Amino acid sequence: MFKRFATAAVTAFLIAGLGACGGEGDSYDEGSDYSVDAGQELxxxxxxxxxxxxxxxxxxxxxxxxxxxxxxxxxxARTTRATRPHMTKKCTTTTRRVRHTSTTGSGTKRHTRTWYSTEHAKSCKQVRSGTETYTRVVRPxxxxxxxxxxxxxxxxxxxxxxxxxxxxxxxxxxxxxxxxxxxxxxxxx
Structure with missing residues (x-):
């Protein structure tokens, strides 16, 4: 049983290693007689x-x-005018009341003090605000x-x-x- 497991593990390791070596470089396009770069779109x-x-x-x-x-x-270079959404930053501020406590002493002389503070939080997000024109490169x-x-x-x-x-x-x-x-x-x- 252990011998089969070891053989399977070695085989899987070799296949993974060969797959990593073969994944780089050119790939063959089956519909034609030339190789293309693997990252090139067809x-x-x-x-x-x-x-x-x-x-x-x-x-x-x-x-x-x-x-x-x-x-x-x-x-x-060949360029053209195009439009895209114009994004602006919109921020909102929120406040919340936070309760704080502090304890001093011990036993019957224990005293708890409570006070409140206001915390401010700011959150921003990109929102669409109309459109804008820009120069798009069609061909470099x-x-x-x-x-x-x-x-x-x-x-x-x-x-x-x-x-x-x-x-x-x-x-x-x-x-x-x-x-x-x-x-x-x-x-x-």
Whole structure:
């Protein structure tokens, strides 16, 4: 009996450990032939909601990529005016009478003194007070670089990556079809 319990406990421990190791990184989308970041939201068609193009199979956000510089693209932030509830802080003050007692002496010489005080309490909460307009960011500013022959594969052409502003500036200063290596922020643009 003890041997079965020990075997079951060891098996459960190994499964939990392997599950913790396998829960990170990329997950495979069964409806398509590419992997996506586990935290990235997908639409019903299998594509990424955040980008206009499908992610590349070899692209991961934490690995560097290399290839021949093709094109660069700067996409400005897209904003819109929107409304939301305007919240204000409303506070109320309450008072209550508190009874206090103090005892001195002992036995027949025991004397109890009673007095009262008023305590104030303040409670605040957020309440809706009309609406307010604000600027909502529909798409953040993006800097993008396209590479040909990604990873040395002649068939991997016109692959877009979102990059930092520094990498974008370096790409603009680099001649077309020059070799570039960088770590992308995201795939697609």
């Amino acid at each position: 639409d019903q068609g299998g594509g990424s909601v955040a980008g206009d193009s499908q992610p590349d199979a070899g692209a991961t956000a934490d690995a560097s990529v290399f290839g021949l510089r093709d094109e660069t693209r700067h996409r400005t 500013e993006q800097w993008c670089v396209s590479l040909d022959d990604v990873g040395g594969d002649k068939g991997q052409d016109d692959v877009w990556y979102q990059v930092t502003r520094t990498t974008y500036d370096t790409a603009v200063a680099t001649d077309e079809h020059e070799r570039m290596e960088f770590t992308p922020k995201d795939s697609g643009c």
